[in-house]
Amino acid sequence: MKNQQTLILIKPDGLKKSLTGNVLTRLSETKLDIIATKTVQVTSKLAEEHYKYLKDKPFYKELIKYLMGEFHKKKVMALVYWGPDAINKVRNICGATNPEEADSVSIRGAYGRITTKGVYENVIHASTNEEEAEREIKLWFKPDEIIFDVYPTKTATVKKKERVWA
Numbered sequence: 001m002k003n004q005q006t007l008i009l010i011k012p013d014g015l016k017k018s019l020t021g022n023v024l025t026r027l028s029e030t031k032l033d034i035i036a037t038k039t040v041q042v043t044s045k046l047a048e049e050h051y052k053y054l055k056d057k058p059f060y061k062e063l064i065k066y067l068m069g070e071f072h073k074k075k076v077m078a079l080v081y082w083g084p085d086a087i088n089k090v091r092n093i094c095g096a097t098n099p100e101e102a103d104s105v106s107i108r109g110a111y112g113r114i115t116t117k118g119v120y121e122n123v124i125h126a127s128t129n130e131e132e133a134e135r136e137i138k139l140w141f142k143p144d145e146i147i148f149d150v151y152p153t154k155t156a157t158v159k160k161k162e163r164v165w166a
């Protein structure tokens with residue numbers, strides 16, 4: 001089976017409900033390798049870019065607020081999993097997009113809900129295919145944040161102000 005990398009996000013409802021341990025335990029059933037992890041405060045720019053293919057949907061605005069943590073905690077845990085058939089292995093454990101339709105033993109089936117406003121609080125994001133995984137991993141991680149190069153890299157001089165420790 002082909003080795004693949006896939007982006008996982010534990011969404012703000014998962015963090016608020018202290019589900020991180022449970023979700024990572026479920027994902028460890030895949031025997032895949034974690035090759036990157038970080039916790040981030042999601043800006044509107046990042047959320048909008050991540051879900052840009054849904055921008056014409058009626059639920060888009062609420063979806064962006066949800067990913068930014070406006071309904072829970074303002075943080076998301078992002079991880080890259082790597083190994084044989086990673087994309088499908090992870091998606092199978094996540095379950096269907098709609099948490100009410102997801103298999104009850106899947107992560108979304110066990111822990112997700114639909115709010116009265118119609119937001120799918122489905123705990124976890126996982127890439128659907130190799131093309132999506134590449135776009136998403138490049139959006140969420142820089143090459144040096146992943147323990148090996150999953151895509152080709154180049155060296156560029158980037159001049160910008162950045163915050164440092166005082």
Ligand code: DAT
Pocket residue numbers: 054059063096097118119120122125126128
């Ligand atoms: P997935 O997250 O399973 O890849 P997707 O890419 O189609 O599903 O949609 C991204 C997110 O958008 C999904 O996790 C929850 C939300 N969403 C999708 N369809 C929805 C709907 N009909 N109503 C409310 N939220 C929806």
Ligand code: MG
Pocket residue numbers: 126127128
């Ligand atoms: Mg998707």
